[in-house]
Amino acid sequence: MSTKKSSVYEPLTESGAIALAKRLQLFEENSNLLCNEIGDGNLNLVFKVKDSKTEESIIIKQALPYAKVVGESWPLTLDRARIETHALLKQAEFVPQYVPKVFYSDEKLAITIMEDLSRLQISRAALIEGKDLLLLSKHIGEFLAKTLFYTSDYAVNQHYKKSLVKQFINPDLCKITEDLVFTDPFFDHDTNDFEPELGQDVEQIWQDQALKLEVAKLKQKFLTKAEALVHGDLHTGSIFADDKETKVIDPEFAYFGPIGFDVGQVFGNFLLNAISRDVENQGVLFTHIETTWNVFVEEFSKAWKNDGLEIFTKVDGYLEHVLSEIFEEAVGFAGCEIIRRTIGLAHVADLDSIQPYEKRISIKQLALTIGSELIKNQKTIKGPTQFKDYVKQTVNQ
Numbered sequence: 107m108s109t110k111k112s113s114v115y116e117p118l119t120e121s122g123a124i125a126l127a128k129r130l131q132l133f134e135e136n137s138n139l140l141c142n143e144i145g146d147g148n149l150n151l152v153f154k155v156k157d158s159k160t161e162e163s164i165i166i167k168q169a170l171p172y173a174k175v176v177g178e179s180w181p182l183t184l185d186r187a188r189i190e191t192h193a194l195l196k197q198a199e200f201v202p203q204y205v206p207k208v209f210y211s212d213e214k215l216a217i218t219i220m221e222d223l224s225r226l227q228i229s230r231a232a233l234i235e236g237k238d239l240l241l242l243s244k245h246i247g248e249f250l251a252k253t254l255f256y257t258s259d260y261a262v263n264q265h266y267k268k269s270l271v272k273q274f275i276n277p278d279l280c281k282i283t284e285d286l287v288f289t290d291p292f293f294d295h296d297t298n299d300f301e302p303e304l305g306q307d308v309e310q311i312w313q314d315q316a317l318k319l320e321v322a323k324l325k326q327k328f329l330t331k332a333e334a335l336v337h338g339d340l341h342t343g344s345i346f347a348d349d350k351e352t353k354v355i356d357p358e359f360a361y362f363g364p365i366g367f368d369v370g371q372v373f374g375n376f377l378l379n380a381i382s383r384d385v386e387n388q389g390v391l392f393t394h395i396e397t398t399w400n401v402f403v404e405e406f407s408k409a410w411k412n413d414g415l416e417i418f419t420k421v422d423g424y425l426e427h428v429l430s431e432i433f434e435e436a437v438g439f440a441g442c443e444i445i446r447r448t449i450g451l452a453h454v455a456d457l458d459s460i461q462p463y464e465k466r467i468s469i470k471q472l473a474l475t476i477g478s479e480l481i482k483n484q485k486t487i488k489g490p491t492q493f494k495d496y497v498k499q500t501v502n503q
């Protein structure tokens with residue numbers, strides 16, 4: 107992988123992406139290259155460049171100097187491309203099997219060139235289609251445990267850890283999360299977006315001081331707890347998968363934050379999909395939540411015992427304390443994710459595609475109840491089985 111700092115930024119076009127791939131000699135000389143811009147996310151351009159004869163392909167991802175979902179009125183740092191490249195490289199040190207290969211990056215052009223994963227499907231879309239993705243949670247549990255443990259103070263020298271924290275200072279993207287996940291949905295803010303029928307439920311959230319106190323504490327953790335290199339946006343739209351393989355993409359929100367944030371976003375997005383389904387089809391998602399946590403605990407504990415560098419990792423009870431704090435925080439962060447995906451700026455197709463409209467509204471009301479309950483009951487929900495029972499109880503009320 108080579109990294110470059112070219113002098114001028116300009117957004118690529120499809121022909122520009124082909125010219126770049128040729129200049130970098132990423133394909134055979136004289137190959138006939140085709141290119142489509144396929145980005146459907148909120149922020150970036152994504153070009154797929156393919157050799158028409160061999161069918162070999164690559165992805166050229168380029169950050170725009172603004173948030174694509176809103177337009178040029180929302181300027182956004184290009185530095186997120188550097189963060190994404192370096193996060194992918196760092197994660198590949200521990201779990202190369204779960205991240206795309208990076209071939210090239212250019213900080214000034216804000217591009218990352220990587221493996222094309224279109225043999226797989228975005229897991230949100232697959233889950234909406236009713237696919238089970240049976241290995242998804244086993245892989246994600248291992249991804250979480252290894253990327254988070256091996257970038258934390260439990261595993262790395264404190265000087266090196268501080269240099270990593272510095273490398274991954276990501277204020278603009280963190281600010282998006284601070285606003286869109288932790289702040290705006292809990293106040294009458296103009297970024298919020300919800301159906302008029304949810305007005306009363308939303309008003310109840312805005313008036314709920316006990317809920318807001320807990321959200322304030324979670325936001326404070328997100329702002330200050332530099333525990334490990336978190337992915338920072340680990341929803342099911344950031345995961346490619348099929349029945350055998352899983353790849354985590356898009357770590358442009360990566361920074362040193364609370365381990366429970368990544369775990370909670372995974373829980374929250376599995377739950378959003380669960381409640382979008384009829385009750386008889388929800389089981390697989392609860393199993394995914396349980397498996398994610400159980401594999402996370404197993405792999406994190408193994409790494410702690412074998413590779414713990416911090417002297418206190420040898421003290422009885424410390425691992426259990428850390429794990430229970432991660433779980434508690436994950437429950438709260440999951441609640442915030444569920445609420446913001448229901449009434450905030452960035453929605454999810456799991457809820458927005460529910461038909462008919464009346465059913466969509468009642469499931470969104472349920473989402474708001476579940477989200478609020480998780481946030482207010484973080485301390486009483488002690489493990490994945492209780493988590494499942496708690497949610498099922500709320501679903502059946």
Ligand code: SR1
Pocket residue numbers: 148149173175282283286339452
């Ligand atoms: C303006 S960005 C909106 C959302 O898209 C990203 O994927 C993050 O989830 C962010 O909150």
Ligand code: MG
Pocket residue numbers: 147148339344356
């Ligand atoms: Mg993304």
